[in-house]
Amino acid sequence: MNRNLVQRLGFGLLSTVAFLTVLPILLILGYIITQGAPAISWEFITAMPYGGMRSGGIWPAIVGTFYLTVGTAIFSVPLGVAAAIYLSEYAADNTLTRIIRLAIINLSGIPSVVYGLFGLGLFVFFLKFGTSILSASLTLSIMTLPVIISTSEEALRAVPQAFRTVSISVGATRWQTIRRIVLPEALPGIITGIILGLNRAAGETAPILFTGAAFFLPRLPGSPFDATMALPYHLFVISTQIPEMPFQIQYGTALVLITFVLTMNMLANFIRSRARARRQW
Amino acid sequence: MEKDLSLGEFIITRLIKASGYSAIVFVTLIFYFLLREGLPTLGEVELGNLFSTRWYPIESYYGILPLISGSLIVTIGAAMVAIPFGVGTAIFIAEIAPRWAREILKPLVELLGGLPSVVLGFLGILVLAPNLRILLDLPTGLTALAGSLLLGAISIPTVVSVAEDALDSVPRSYRDAALALGATRWQTIWRVTLPAARSGVLTAIMLGVGRAIGETMTVMMVTGNAPVLATSLASLFSPVRTMTATIAAEMGEVASGSVHYHTLFFIGMVLFIISLIVNVTASSVVFRQKKRAERVLS
Amino acid sequence: MKKQLFATILLFLMLLSLNACADTPAQAAAKSGDAVYIENKGSDTMVNLALAWAERYQDLRQDVRISVTGGGSGTGIAALLNNTVDLANASRQIKNEEIDKARANGTEPIEFVVARDAIAVIVHPDNPVNALTLEQLSDIYSGKISNWNEVGGEDRPIVRLSRETNSGTHVYFLEVVLRLGQSDNKTLFAQNTLLLPSSEGIIHEVRQNPNAIGYDGLGYVPHDLKVLAVADVNSSVYVRPSIETVNTGTYPIARDLYIYTAGQPTGVVKEYLDWLFSEEAQTIVADLGFVPVDKPHYP
Numbered sequence: 001m002n003r004n005l006v007q008r009l010g011f012g013l014l015s016t017v018a019f020l021t022v023l024p025i026l027l028i029l030g031y032i033i034t035q036g037a038p039a040i041s042w043e044f045i046t047a048m049p050y051g052g053m054r055s056g057g058i059w060p061a062i063v064g065t066f067y068l069t070v071g072t073a074i075f076s077v078p079l080g081v082a083a084a085i086y087l088s089e090y091a092a093d094n095t096l097t098r099i100i101r102l103a104i105i106n107l108s109g110i111p112s113v114v115y116g117l118f119g120l121g122l123f124v125f126f127l128k129f130g131t132s133i134l135s136a137s138l139t140l141s142i143m144t145l146p147v148i149i150s151t152s153e154e155a156l157r158a159v160p161q162a163f164r165t166v167s168i169s170v171g172a173t174r175w176q177t178i179r180r181i182v183l184p185e186a187l188p189g190i191i192t193g194i195i196l197g198l199n200r201a202a203g204e205t206a207p208i209l210f211t212g213a214a215f216f217l218p219r220l221p222g223s224p225f226d227a228t229m230a231l232p233y234h235l236f237v238i239s240t241q242i243p244e245m246p247f248q249i250q251y252g253t254a255l256v257l258i259t260f261v262l263t264m265n266m267l268a269n270f271i272r273s274r275a276r277a278r279r280q281w
Numbered sequence: 282m283e284k285d286l287s288l289g290e291f292i293i294t295r296l297i298k299a300s301g302y303s304a305i306v307f308v309t310l311i312f313y314f315l316l317r318e319g320l321p322t323l324g325e326v327e328l329g330n331l332f333s334t335r336w337y338p339i340e341s342y343y344g345i346l347p348l349i350s351g352s353l354i355v356t357i358g359a360a361m362v363a364i365p366f367g368v369g370t371a372i373f374i375a376e377i378a379p380r381w382a383r384e385i386l387k388p389l390v391e392l393l394g395g396l397p398s399v400v401l402g403f404l405g406i407l408v409l410a411p412n413l414r415i416l417l418d419l420p421t422g423l424t425a426l427a428g429s430l431l432l433g434a435i436s437i438p439t440v441v442s443v444a445e446d447a448l449d450s451v452p453r454s455y456r457d458a459a460l461a462l463g464a465t466r467w468q469t470i471w472r473v474t475l476p477a478a479r480s481g482v483l484t485a486i487m488l489g490v491g492r493a494i495g496e497t498m499t500v501m502m503v504t505g506n507a508p509v510l511a512t513s514l515a516s517l518f519s520p521v522r523t524m525t526a527t528i529a530a531e532m533g534e535v536a537s538g539s540v541h542y543h544t545l546f547f548i549g550m551v552l553f554i555i556s557l558i559v560n561v562t563a564s565s566v567v568f569r570q571k572k573r574a575e576r577v578l579s
Numbered sequence: 580m581k582k583q584l585f586a587t588i589l590l591f592l593m594l595l596s597l598n599a600c601a602d603t604p605a606q607a608a609a610k611s612g613d614a615v616y617i618e619n620k621g622s623d624t625m626v627n628l629a630l631a632w633a634e635r636y637q638d639l640r641q642d643v644r645i646s647v648t649g650g651g652s653g654t655g656i657a658a659l660l661n662n663t664v665d666l667a668n669a670s671r672q673i674k675n676e677e678i679d680k681a682r683a684n685g686t687e688p689i690e691f692v693v694a695r696d697a698i699a700v701i702v703h704p705d706n707p708v709n710a711l712t713l714e715q716l717s718d719i720y721s722g723k724i725s726n727w728n729e730v731g732g733e734d735r736p737i738v739r740l741s742r743e744t745n746s747g748t749h750v751y752f753l754e755v756v757l758r759l760g761q762s763d764n765k766t767l768f769a770q771n772t773l774l775l776p777s778s779e780g781i782i783h784e785v786r787q788n789p790n791a792i793g794y795d796g797l798g799y800v801p802h803d804l805k806v807l808a809v810a811d812v813n814s815s816v817y818v819r820p821s822i823e824t825v826n827t828g829t830y831p832i833a834r835d836l837y838i839y840t841a842g843q844p845t846g847v848v849k850e851y852l853d854w855l856f857s858e859e860a861q862t863i864v865a866d867l868g869f870v871p872v873d874k875p876h877y878p
Binding site (some may be wrong): 052053130131214215216217219225237239240241242244245 | 626776
C-alpha cells in the first residue's frame with residue numbers, strides 16, 4: 001500500500017514536471033500567434049519596410065533568409081551527405097574514423113557565436129568575401145554540417161546490409177550500389193536531416209551577425225557579395241534597436257519566423273514518419 | 282569481387298573520402314583561426330589585467346573573469362532548470378506516459394528545440410523580465426535568472442531527447458526482471474532503469490549544459506550585460522555579462538587586428554575549449570557505456 | 580522537383596559569378612551603370628535619422644539607393660576603414676588611432692557635422708526626481724550614489740542603464756558626465772551598470788522600471804518617459820534639453836553628429852552629402868528631435 005502510494009506520488013510528480021515543461025511552449029506559441037496574427041497580411045509579407053521600418057512589410061528579411069538557406073544548402077548538403085556516405089559505406093573502424101566522429105561531435109557543440117568569429121576571421125577578412133551572403137552562408141554551412149552528417153549517416157546505416165550484398169553480388173560496383181540502392185532507400189531520412197539542419201541555420205542570428213546581416217537595405221541583395229537582411233536578425237533589430245516600434249510588427253515578424261521554422265520541422269517529421277511507415281524491411 | 286576502377290568512380294570515391302575528412306579540417310581550421318587571432322592577446326595584455334575583475338575594453342581593462350563567471354552562473358541556473366524538467370520529462374515519456382501522451386509530448390518538446398533563440402529573447406525582454414522584477418521585487422528583471430530560465434528552456438529538448446534514448450536503450454529484460462521480483466513500476470524506474478541508463482542521462486545533461494554555455498542572442502537580450510564578477514548563487518538575481526554576449530555585442534565595433542579584437546577571439550578560444558571539454562567528456566561517457574554494453578552482451 | 584532544385588542552385592551560382600570584386604557598392608554600381616547604391620553604416624543614435632534621410636532622398640532620386648545599418652559609431656568607422664561602406668555615421672569624433680589606421684590604408688577620413696544632438700537623462704514617469712546636477716549624475720553612474728533617496732527621491736535602489744561601450748553615446752557620456760569633461764579624471768562606470776545593446780533596450784527598461792535611470796539621444800526619447808533637467812558644473816540652473824537650449828549652449832550634455840567619408844566624396848555620394856545640409860534634410864533633423872546645423876561644415 002505504502003509502495004503504491006509512493007508510486008502514485010512519483011508518477012503524479014513526473015507528469016506534473018512533463019506538463020510544466022510543455023505548458024510554456026504552448027503559452028509561447030499561443031501568445032505569439034494571438035499577438036502576431038493581426039499584423040499578418042499580404043502586404044506585411046511582400047512589401048518593403050518603410051518609415052524607419054515602423055511600417056510596411058518584411059519582404060527583404062524573408063528573401064534574405066531564403067537566400068541564406070539556399071546558400072547554406074549549396075555548400076553543406078553535398079559535403080554533408082558525402083561525409084555521411086564515407087562514414088557509413090567506406091570508413092573502417094579505426095582511429096581515424098574515431099577522430100572524425102569526435103570532430104563531428106565537437107562541431108555540433110561549438111557555440112554559434114564562435115562560428116561567427118570564425119566566419120569573420122576566415123571568410124570576411126582572410127578570404128576578403130566581405131560582410132556578405134557568401135560569408136554568412138559558408139559560416140552557416142559549417143555549422144549545419146554535423147546535423148546533416150549524423151542524421152544522413154543514421155539513415156544510410158538503417159538500410160539493411162543485405163541490400164548492398166545482393167547488389168554487389170550481381171556485379172554492381174560499390175559506387176553503383178550506393179547510388180542506385182542505398183541512397184534512394186535512405187533518401188527520406190537524409191532529406192529529414194537536411195531540413196533539420198537548414199532549419200537551424202535559418203533561425204540563427206549569432207553566426208551571421210558579423211558575417212552577412214544588414215540592419216536595413218532599401219533593395220533586395222543583388223549578388224552573393226551583398227549583405228542581406230534576415231528574419232531572425234530583423235526580429236532582433238526591431239525588438240531592440242528601433243524606437244517606438246509598433247508591437248504588432250514585432251510579434252508579426254516573430255510569428256512569420258516561427259511559422260517558417262515550425263513548418264519545416266513538421267515537414268521533416270512528416271517525411272520521417274511516412275518513410276518509417278512505408279518501410280518494408 | 283571485380284574492382285571497377287573507371288575514372289568516374291575513382292573521382293567520386295576520392296571526393297567522398299575527402300568530404301569524410303572535412304569535419305576534421307573544419308574543427309582544425311576553426312581552432313587555428315581562434316588561436317591565430319586570440320593568442321596575440323597574451324602578448325598584448327598583461328596577465329594581471331586579463332585575469333582581473335574589470336571588463337572595460339575602451340579604457341584597456343580586459344579582465345575576463347566577470348565574463349567567465351557570468352557564463353558560469355547563467356549556465357548553472359540553466360542546469361537547475363533543465364536537469365529536473367528535462368530528465369523528469371524524459372522519464373515520463375519513456376517509462377510512464379501512455380502512448381497518446383507520448384505522441385503529444387515528444388513533438389511539443391521538439392518544437393521548443395526548433396524555436397529560434399531570438400524569439401525566446403524577444404519574449405524575455407517583453408514578458409519575462411518585467412514580470413520577474415515585479416514578482417521577485419528585484420531592482421531590475423534583466424538578470425542572470427532571466428537568462429537561466431530561457432537557457433534552461435533551450436536546453437530541455439536536448440536533455441529530453443538524449444536522456445529518453447538512453448532510457449529506451451535499457452534492455453526490456455531488466456525491467457521485466459525487476460517487476461517479476463515484485464518491485465513496483467516506480468521502484469523499477471528508480472532502482473533499475475535509471476541507474477542502468479545513468480551514463481546516457483549524464484551525457485544528456487552535459488550536452489544540454491554545453492548548449493546553454495554557447496547560447497548567445499537570448500542572453501544578450503535579457504541578462505543586462507553588466508560585467509560584474511559573480512561570486513555566489515545570489516548573483517543569479519543581478520545582471521551579468523556572459524562571454525558569448527560580450528563577443529556578439531562588441532565584435533562588430535572593433536577594428537580588426539586591435540587588442541580588443543584579439544581579446545574577443547581569446548574569449549572565443551576559451552568558449553571553444555570549454556565546448557571541446559564538455560563534448561569530449563560527454564562522448565567518452567557514451568563510448569564507455571557502449572563498451573560496457575558489449576561486455577554484457579558477450 | 581529535382582529540376583527545380585537544380586535551377587535554384589544554378590541561379591545562385593549565376594548570382595555568385597555576377598559580382599566577383601569587393602568594391603563598395605557605390606563604386607561597383609558606378610562601373611555597371613545601374614542605380615547607384617550608397618552604403619551607410621554606424622551610430623545607432625543616428626540610424627533613424629539616416630533612414631529618414633535615405634527614404635526622402637530616394638524619393639527625390641530614383642537612381643540612388645541608400646542602405647543604412649546601425650551597430651555603433653565604432654562599427655561604422657571600422658567598416659569605412661575596411662572599405663565596406665561609403666559613409667560612416669558617428670556620434671563621436673573619429674579617434675587618432677582610427678585616423679592613423681585609415682592613413683595606413685591609404686585614405687584620409689573626411690568629417691562632416693550633419694546635425695547636433697542633446698543627450699537626455701530619462702527616468703520612469705512615476706519617479707519624483709525632476710532635476711539633477713552633472714556631479715550627481717556622475718556620482719550615480721560611478722556608483723557613489725546607489726539609492727534614489729540620496730538625490731531627493733524615494734527609497735529605491737538605482738538601476739543604472741547605459742549603452743554598450745561601442746556606442747558613441749557611451750563614450751560621450753563617460754567623458755562629459757562621469758568625468759565632468761576633465762581630461763585627467765579617470766572615473767569609470769560602476770561595474771553593475773547594465774550595458775544594453777541598444778537605445779530601445781534602455782527606453783523599454785526605463786518605461787517599465789521605476790528604479791531605472793538611463794540616457795539616450797533626445798531624438799529617441801518617447802513622450803511617456805520623464806526627461807530630467809540637468810545643471811552644469813558650478814551652476815544652479817537646471818535646463819531641460821531642447822533645440823533652443825542646445826543651440827544656446829545652456830544644456831550641458833550636447834554634441835555634434837558626424838558623417839565620415841574615406842577621402843573627399845565624389846559623384847552621388849557628394850551630391851547626397853550636399854543635400855544633407857539642405858533645408859529639407861535639416862527639417863527632417865528637427866522633426867526627429869535632433870538639432871539642425873546651419874551651414875555645411877566642410878573641413
